[in-house]
Structures are given as structure tokens and as C-alpha cells.
Amino acid sequence: MATRRISSLFSRSLGRYSTFGKRISSYSTSAAYDVPINPPVQINYTKLLINGEFVDAASGKTFPTFDPRTGDVIAHISEADAEDVNRAVSAARKAFDEGPWPKMSAHDRSRIMLKFVDLLEKHSEELAALETWDNGKTYAKATTDDLPLTIRIFRYYAGWADKIHGLTVPADGLYHVHTLHEPIGVAGQIIPWNFPLLMFAWKVAPALACGNTVVLKTAEQTPLSALYASKLLHEAGLPQGVLNVLSGYGPVVGAPLASHIDVDKLAFTGSTDTGKAVVKLAAKSNLKPVTLELGGKSPFIVFQDADVDKAIEDAHFALFYNQGQCCTAGSRTFVHESIYDDFVEKSRELALKRVVGDPFKKGVEQGPQIDAEQFEKILKYIKIGIESGARLEAGGERFGSKGYYIQPTVFSDVQDDMLIAKDEIFGPVQSISKFRDINEVIQRANATQYGLAAGVYTKALDTANTMTRALRVGTVWVNCYDVFDASIPFGGYKMSGNGREKGMYGLSNYLQVKSVITPLKNPAWL
Template sequence: MAARRMSSLLSPSYAPALLRSIGYCSGRGIGINKFNTSAALEEPITPPVRVEHTKLLINGEFVDAASGKTFPTVDPRTGQLIANVAEGDTEDVNRAVSAARKAFDEGPWPRMTAYERSKILLRFADLVEKHADEIAALEVWDNGKPYDQATSDEIPLFIRLFRYYAGWADKIHGLTIQADGPHHVETLHEPIGVAGQIIPWNFPLLMYSWKVGPALACGNTVVLKTAEQTPLSALYVSKLFHEAGLPPGVLNIVSGYGPTAGAALASHMDVDKLAFTGSTETGKIILGLAAKSNLKPVTLELGGKSPFIVCEDANVDEAVELAHAALFYNQGQCCCAGSRTFVHERVYDEFIEKAKARASKRVVGDPFKKGVEQGPQVDSEQFNKILRYISSGVESGATLETGGQRFGSNGYYIEPTVFSNVQDDMLIAKDEIFGPVQSILKFKDINEVIQRSNASSFGLAAGVFTQNLDTANTLTRALKAGTVWINCFDVFDAAIPFGGYKMSGHGREKGIYSLNNYLQIKAVVTRLKNPAWL
């Protein structure tokens, strides 16, 4: 997923000093490299932020793992250690769930007025805004995404999402129902209880907001497991939540690995609801564990292989730029990335040449440097996986137009890569690569592209580029995807629901639809002794 471009939240008084410290202002060598140069990356900039929180957050306190174990989180620019983080496992999940259960059953959070909950969420958003610079720097350091992306897109949307859910907190209510008989009938919308949440590494903060925001607005308590690749930002912002007045035990953070901490959370008998964002393969495991335990409801936001359809009436220059952003944003590490670029045969050759030229100009380098469009992949596993897919594309007969290699000699950088002459049965056209690899396919007519777009096990998103309203309407209704963007892509808003068809998951996040994930609906029926007054 990605975020809509927004203005930076750096305060005018502090921003110049921070930007100078990370090489944005003049007077310091920026050292940006186009991907197709042979120059090595410069010495990476030292991030202007300290790592303060590396322990688990349980019952309002930062504590060591019960085992005393830690695991490394590394800088993807270099592969070097950032910090050792407490490694939670089953015992720690048990402690966190116990704290969340007590906070829900006995604590003030679900019993305070919804307005009071709303004020705490708003105070938290204000604190994040105050500390936006440090939070952005920590996210970039741990994940590798460009600093401009973090400050302009993700931190503002994170803040907006919590303010959005704060606004919902005191507007959750049931209905009265006219029944066939002498009864008064009403429905109550009640918090579901302890919510277990597992978030991925590609957008750590945004996934935190998508999960934690609606859960807390509805009055639930939370145990959240971070991705082992990117645990730092969740720990930092959760500290701010307690500064905002969140009671102990309402929000608990367990860092650790999927087979241990994640599995323990998914299968825990005292977790009432589970939400997961990640790969389809892991989603199947999560769903199975939840079913085998207490049949807890599960929402899943999983993988994608989204088509981006460029129709014959397209302005090719505009279509190339939009398709480029749809695929390469966040180093291609987006579940909804437009990773199957379908181009009409009439404009195909022109599109290929311009897409190749655009990718060749993409600026790869240290994400803390101004003008960098693409930083490193998140870790060595993802880096090697992408390179294997690139090799597969070459071996299967696709035409490698540009890129295809490691960039530099340090860190997990990959050249922006473009393939043409891609066929539907190639792995690069079927599998979710999750990297900066654009696969361009040719089509003849609208019926063909509908069939080919839908011939996928995924159905998360789709993009359509056309000036014809009938074409846009036809594709909007025909494509089996949870989101269809027309002449735009990656437009996210707090109110717009997001989720998938088929093996891209089930349930919706963001907007009013996300509240349903964290509420129980109770019908209350009262017999009326004097029905004459009905």
C-alpha cells in the first residue's frame, strides 16, 4: 500500500536544522546516483534520531522478554546493526494478552465515555505531530523508504487516521427496530474485547494506524505484534500513546518472529479478534491457527498482483509516469502495486521506450538524501528474492529493457527494472515480487484485458488509464478487485475502505467499514405489556 502525497509536518523552526543534519540543504554533498551509473553509494548519513525503546510494551511498561532474548534490527542501507530488540515469544504473548484482558474486563477504557476515548486519541495525534521529525527518521532508518515519502505521505496520513477514528469514537451506536409483535427491539454495538493484530514491514506506521485506530475507537484493548524487520517506530509511538493518557494494558506491543510470537497470538484462546496484514501464504496459516483455537473472527489484508491498464486513448507520457509510480513507489514493496502493466497494442511500443527511459532516470540512493526516489529493499531476504525473480524473467524469455542488477556494493539496493514482452504464464506476471520490477504486457481489446486481469488468484486493486467514460465504467464493474483507481493510483484516505477479493483477503480496513471489525452486535428484545400504545 502507499499514501497520497501530503505536505510535510516538520515545524518551520526546527526543519532547517534537521534537514541540514541529513543532507537536504546546500553546503553538503548530496551524492545522489542515477541507477545506471557505476559510482558506488557514498557513506550513509547518520540518522538524526536515537533508538530509545527496544523492549516489549506490556501493561504500560517497557520490559525485557521473559527469555531475555533479543534479535537484531538492521539498517537496510548497509546491513549493519541498528539495535537489538527484545524477542517476544509465547510467554510474552501470554503476559500481553493477560494485561489486555484485565484492562478490558476491569479497566476504565471500555467504560469511560466515548468522548473521553476520543480526546485521548486526539492528544496522541497531537504528540505524533510534535515528534514527526524523529518518527520519520526512525521509520526511514529501519525500513529504507525515502525520507521525503515518510514526511510528506506517511506521517501526515498516520496523524489523519487517528484523528479520523477519534471522530468516530462517540458516534458508534445501534438502532431501534420495528418488530412484528409487541416487542421493543434495539441493537447495541459493543467492543469485541481483546484484539490481536499482526502488521507487516513495508508500511509499519500506516499499518499500525489501520489496526490500532479503529480497535481503540470502539473501546477494545490490543496486543500488536510488529514485523521483526521494522519494530522500532511502533515502540516509539506507543510510548506517546501513554503520554496521551492511555490506561495501562490497553495497548501492548510484542516484537518477535512469526512462528513464535505471531503463532502464539493467532492461536491464543483469550484473543477475541485477529487482524493480519502480510503475505497470502502466511494469511492461510494465521486463519488456520485462529480456527483451531477459539474460532475468533479474522480480517486479512493479503497479497496482490494488481493490473494497471493503459488503454489505446491514453496520453502515453502521463500513463508512463503514473504506471511508474504505481509500481516503483516504496521500492515496489506495496501489496497493491500496479505490478502487471497491461498496455494496448497501439501504444505499446511507444510506452515501452518511455517506460524504459523513465526507469533509467529513477534516482536510487541513501533515502536520507534529498531527491532520492528509491532506497534499499528492507532486508537481505527480500533483496535476494527479487533478484531471483529477475533471473526467472530473463530465463523465461521476457525482454529485460533496463536494470536487473544490484545497485552499488553495500546494502540492499536493486536497480529499477523493466521487462517487456511478458506473458501471463511467467512467474514475474503471476507472483507477487514485492520489488522494483515492472512487467509490461500487451493486449488487443477490452474484453481480453478484463479476462486476463481477472485470471489471477489475487484481487486487491487495479488501475485504469483512459479518457473514455464508457471504458472506465466497464472496467470498474468488470475487474475483480477491492479498489479500482481511474486515472490515478495509490490514492489513500482515512475514509476510503481498503481490502481484497479472492486470495487478497477478506474484510475491509479504513473508513466506516473498519469499525465493523471490532464490534459485536447485540440484539435486545423487550416484551411490551401494553401493546396498545404501539
């Protein structure tokens, strides 16, 4: 998700008029909207992956996964339940206790992961098409962002596999002390729908590099890319039972996985409310450690000395990227009062230029929301924003008549007590507020249950240093936004979760530390 500047090459002329205090606008459109492009990929993997084989659910049930461009069914996926969780965990347990993966040399584990990276590169176009078809993100971004970052994550952790080691520890007395860093065992992993393949990488790559086995639950909205990638992993030589993939619904798959006594570690990315439930389930079973990456309501703060045009462009990107379906979305835009009016007007114009349409069409910047539920939720928040007195600058309605498209929406005069300023909307809705001074904006930025990320735009080093220390968040971007790399740790403060993913910090989620103490019988040489 490396930062990219928003292009206006595909912009259309603007139309606007005012009525009842609201600014109504005409939007850029994609000619492909009414005639969706057929994705250039076949659906080959729709079953559960257990012990190295694609199998039907024990119940025989399936569920549909939908094309968010149209609402039509793409494919029917095997629907797992608690019995399938038991089957998958049993396979992972046996693969860890008896199989070759944790006992294999770290070099050989790395070699298999690197072979998988080669296969990801070979099949990147098919994977990107699956990601767009199942999720609605633009094919352009799937190919330039999601796939390269997925490849980068697996290559990065493949490089770590043979560099995980303990320490020699000085201790009082005549003892030799060293530590071993050992795999934790069976890792249960639950991933979200907004970046299906990338979140697969964030979870699976470090777990495998450390020698663990995995049972992974896909989001029911977006199972296709993880199933395809898992097939490639086995083609690369991953032993049976090391990676098991289940598709289905949270109450009947996620809950049994979180509470399973033979799961040694749990990692979850999703909503804060679900994260709370996951922790309770894990605690009731075996007190397994839980890593959580949860919601966000990230402040995007622009000071009067900032490069305003760049800040406007980056604020647009920070909110509207991936249809606004990002946990790090800069969804609370704070702008200094001296530049506020200009910032709002240019943000409005940029939203009007944004090209909405079929995500497979070249030049489209915004595809549909993930599903009907999210679509309705976003429209409800927009209505609440209007009713609460925020000024609607652009958008506010669905786009087109088919699929789950929403106009890029901009609100100004947003007050901190409004729901659109407090709740995570997870959609293309930008909320802009003004502030007077640094102390005020620090207090307001931190006055939230979330603490995932923040953006700070200023040319003053002292201001930047003050803000990076004062903000209670896991990541602060200064004069940039959404810059990600495999080596950069990621996670939140407060209700945005605990633990860190990516980088060397991500390894600690899947390792246990063992201390080994041996007496020194003949210390004369010391």
C-alpha cells in the same frame, strides 16, 4: 500514499547499448550512497510493551534490527516468545474486563486519541527518521506520506469514537427492539514491515475507538516506530494494558497470538501463505473472527485513448513506490498494442532517470530493499524473467556494493504464464504486456489468485464503467493510482484477503452487534 507525479528534476544523462538482445543501461546515482547520513534520532524504546511498561522478554533474549542501507545493526530488540504473549494477553484481558477503557465515555476515549495525534505531530520528524532508518523508505516520503496518513487515520477514528451507536429496529409483535454495538474484546494484531507506522495506525486506531484492548506484533524487521508511537499513546493518557506491543518472529510470537484462546479478534496484514496459516490457528482455538489483508498482483491497464504520458508516469509510480514493496503495486502493466512501443520506451527512460541512493538524502527517489532475504528474492525473480524470455529493458542487477539496493528494472514482452507475471515479487520490477481489446484484457486481468487493486486509464466513460464492474478487485483507481484516505475502505477479493480496513467499514472489525428485545405491556398508545 496519495498519488504524486514522479519528478525528473534529479535525472541524469542516459547511457545505453544492446547486447544479446538485452538493453543495458546506466543509472542515476546518489552521491550519498557510499557515505550514509546518520539519522537524526535516538533509539530509546527497544523492549516489549506489556501492561503499560517497557520490559525485557521473559527469556532475556534479544534480536538485531538492521539498517538496510548498510546491513549494519541499528539496535537489539527484546525477543518475545509464547510466555510473553501470555503476559501481554493477560494484561489486555484484565484491561478489557476490569479496566476503564471499554467503560470510559466515548468522548474521553476520543480526547485521549486526539491528544496522541498532537504528540504524533510534535514528534513526526523523529518518527519519520525511525521509519526510514529501519525500513529503507525515503525520508521525503516518510515525512510527506507515512506520517501525515498515520496522523489522519488516528484523527479520523478519534472522531468516530463517540458516533458508534446501534439502531431502533421495527419488528412484528408488541416489542421494542434495539441493537447495541459493543467492543469485541481483546484484539490480536500482526502488522507487516513495508509500512510499519501506517499499518500500526490502520490496526490500532479503529480498535481503540471502539473500546477494545490490543496485543500487537510488529514485524521483526521494523519494530522501532511502533514502539516509539506506543510510548506516545501512553503519554497521551492511554490506560495500562490497553495496548501491548511485542516484537519477535512469527512462529514464536505470531502463532501463539493467533491461536490464543483469550484473543477475541485477529487482524493480519502480510503474505497470502502466512494468512492461510493464521486462519487455521485462529480456527483451532476459539473460532475468533479474522480480518486479512494479503498479497496482490494488481493490473495497471492503459487503453489507446488514455493520456499516455500521465499513464506512463503513474505506472512508474504504481510499481516503484516504496521500492516496489507495496501490496497494491501495479505489477502487471497491460498496454494497448497501438501505444505499446512508445509506452515501453518512455517507461524505460523513466526508470533510468530514477535516483537510487541513501534514503536520507534529498532528491533520492528509491532506497534499499528491506533486508537480504527480500533482496535475494527479487534478484532471483529478475533472473527468472530473463531466462523465461521477457525482454530486459532496464536494470536487472544490484545497485552499488553495499546494502540492499536494486536497480529499477523494466521488462517488456512479458507473457501471462511467466513467473514474473504471476508471483508477487514485492520489488522494483515492472512487467509490461500488450493487449488487443477490452474483453481480452478483462479476462487476463482477472486470471490471477489475487484481487486487491487495479488501475484503469481511459478517457471513455463507458470503458471505465465496464472495467470497474468487471474487475474482481477491492479497489479500482480510474486515471489515478494509490490514492488513499482514512475514509476510503480497503481490502481484497479472492486470495488477497477478506474484510475491509479504514473508513466506517473498518469499525465493524472491532464491534459485536447485540439485539435487545423488550415487551410492550401497554400498547394502547401505539
